[in-house]
Amino acid sequence: MDTLITKGKNAQKPLVVAGCVPQGSRNLKELDGVSIVGVQQIDRVVEVVEETLKGHEVRLLTRKTLPALDLPKVEISYWANKKNKFVEILPINVGCLGACTYCKTKHARGHLGSYTIDSLVGRVKTVIAEGVKEIWLSSEDTGAYGRDIGVNLPTLLNGIVAELPPDASTMLRIGMTNPPFILEHLGEIAEVLRHPCVYSFLHVPVQSGSDAVLSAMNREYTVSEFRTVVDTLTELVPEMHIATDIICGFPGETDEDFAQTVSLIEDYKLPQVHISQFYPRPGTPAARMKKVPSNIVKKRSRELTAVFEAFTPYNGMEGRIERVWITEIATDRVHLVGHTKSYVQVLIVAPETMLGSSAMVKITSVGRWSVFGEVIEILTQTDRRTSTKERLSREVKCAPCVDQDESCACSGDNAAAPCACGLEGCGEQQNGAGTDTASHNQQLLEDQNNTSLIGNFLSRRRKTPTRKLDDSRTASGDSPKQETSREEAPNEWGFVDRVFLGGLILSLFTFLALLVHLGFRIKLSK
Numbered sequence: 392m393d394t395l396i397t398k399g400k401n402a403q404k405p406l407v408v409a410g411c412v413p414q415g416s417r418n419l420k421e422l423d424g425v426s427i428v429g430v431q432q433i434d435r436v437v438e439v440v441e442e443t444l445k446g447h448e449v450r451l452l453t454r455k456t457l458p459a460l461d462l463p464k465v466e467i468s469y470w471a472n473k474k475n476k477f478v479e480i481l482p483i484n485v486g487c488l489g490a491c492t493y494c495k496t497k498h499a500r501g502h503l504g505s506y507t508i509d510s511l512v513g514r515v516k517t518v519i520a521e522g523v524k525e526i527w528l529s530s531e532d533t534g535a536y537g538r539d540i541g542v543n544l545p546t547l548l549n550g551i552v553a554e555l556p557p558d559a560s561t562m563l564r565i566g567m568t569n570p571p572f573i574l575e576h577l578g579e580i581a582e583v584l585r586h587p588c589v590y591s592f593l594h595v596p597v598q599s600g601s602d603a604v605l606s607a608m609n610r611e612y613t614v615s616e617f618r619t620v621v622d623t624l625t626e627l628v629p630e631m632h633i634a635t636d637i638i639c640g641f642p643g644e645t646d647e648d649f650a651q652t653v654s655l656i657e658d659y660k661l662p663q664v665h666i667s668q669f670y671p672r673p674g675t676p677a678a679r680m681k682k683v684p685s686n687i688v689k690k691r692s693r694e695l696t697a698v699f700e701a702f703t704p705y706n707g708m709e710g711r712i713e714r715v716w717i718t719e720i721a722t723d724r725v726h727l728v729g730h731t732k733s734y735v736q737v738l739i740v741a742p743e744t745m746l747g748s749s750a751m752v753k754i755t756s757v758g759r760w761s762v763f764g765e766v767i768e769i770l771t772q773t774d775r776r777t778s779t780k781e782r783l784s785r786e787v788k789c790a791p792c793v794d795q796d797e798s799c800a801c802s803g804d805n806a807a808a809p810c811a812c813g814l815e816g817c818g819e820q821q822n823g824a825g826t827d828t829a830s831h832n833q834q835l836l837e838d839q840n841n842t843s844l845i846g847n848f849l850s851r852r853r854k855t856p857t858r859k860l861d862d863s864r865t866a867s868g869d870s871p872k873q874e875t876s877r878e879e880a881p882n883e884w885g886f887v888d889r890v891f892l893g894g895l896i897l898s899l900f901t902f903l904a905l906l907v908h909l910g911f912r913i914k915l916s917k
Contacts, residue, residue: 591631
């Protein structure tokens with residue numbers, strides 16, 4: 392941090408620093424002359440940046456008082472994922488119960504403060520109605536939720552899951568949790584992770600494979616307890632994926648301690664391991680401990696990284712058919728990013744209209760960090776053509792029935808259900824909606840097939856064989872369906888393909904003619 396601040400000052404750039412360190416150590420010499428935003432004032436960061444650009448030094452560090460433990464809208468505002476309207480980042484508490492010797496979080500955020508279940512469930516209902524497709528629970532320690540207000544994490548999770556759409560169009564991702572606070576709830580948490588609307592993924596940081604180092608860190612658990620968490624969840628939850636964190640070179644870490652860490656990582660071969668080098672946070676107990684020489688810290692970090700990068704966690708996925716929830720555009724601006732039930736990242740060439748959709752995807756190849764796939768069937772999608780008000784108006788028009796004591800069962804969300812009022816108008820509306828949805832799905836698939844001209848041309852090799860999808864749907868959490876087979880239309884050569892091929896052939900002949908001409912000229916010159 393101090394290096395970046397120094398570079399900024401030397402370049403005479405206006406600087407704004409935010410996070411736990413400036414909140415907990417506001418009097419650091421390095422922070423002189425820069426604007427600071429505290430962790431509880433981050434919703435005002437735009438205001439701070441504007442004032443800083445005007446030449447003013449701004450310091451917003453005053454903590455907000457938690458309002459009766461209900462989740463206030465102002466707290467939500469800065470957690471909302473402004474870059475992605477399909478993802479809601481939902482804080483379930485602030486602060487933590489731990490006292491890790493290397494961490495500034497406790498200094499900055501204070502003791503645990505959990506929001507009420509009613510306020511959190513209410514927020515979930517709201518964002519689902521707004522079209523959010525992924526809800527990420529956020530916390531310094533998810534497992535500690537509710538210990539200050541007499542409830543627990545499984546109670547909250549069950550309350551949230553009860554509000555998720557039964558078609559799994561909106562998914563829940565549980566946030567980071569330390570081992571101590573989930574040990575007593577492993578069975579209940581495993582049951583939630585098996586739910587079709589919950590990703591089978593959990594981030595459980597271990598930090599070290601040595602009990603001696605964990606004790607120095609004041610982590611309040613042992614390596615054996617971490618193993619219990621991983622072993623239990625992988626046994627009870629099919630295709631469970633776990634991520635973890637490692638700190639290399641913590642003060643006092645010996646070669647033997649580090650070897651135990653490497654052994655732990657090699658034992659589990661987890662698909663995600665976040666490896667960092669120890670950095671002393673000012674004002675923490677660890678900053679006063681005797682440091683491991685920096686060259687040794689770097690060496691251990693490189694060694695552990697090499698061990699981790701040698702893993703091949705996604706081998707065996709090629710050819711499988713998985714349900715994938717698509718919510719992002721990849722940084723290459725070519726692929727869309729989706730995730731399987733196990734939260735494996737899947738890259739797909741498809742139109743942006745598929746954002747917010749879920750689809751059955753065939754895995755075509757695997758890489759070290761993600762897999763690649765092609766869409767073979769769209770399951771759910773975002774209706775981009777009808778506004779919320781229009782949909783509500785359409786549903787209200789359907790509501791009146793012949794008998795005032797009856798209600799009409801047809802609606803935009805359940806077009807396949809029979810109409811209780813028996814009106815022909817409802818039936819017509821249902822049929823129209825179903826036809827419109829089917830045609831829109833077909834159009835999305837056609838758009839996906841034509842997204843990349845080169846990719847489309849190269850993929851026109853042969854007819855795609857018949858696929859049977861019933862088993863894969865069941866395995867990915869959908870209700871069992873009657874076995875169906877679908878044969879894709881043969882890839883035909885269109886006008887664009889012929890022009891493209893003709894251009895390639897013409898370019899090849901031109902290149903060959905130039906080579907012959909150059910050769911002839913060289914021969915004459917001799």
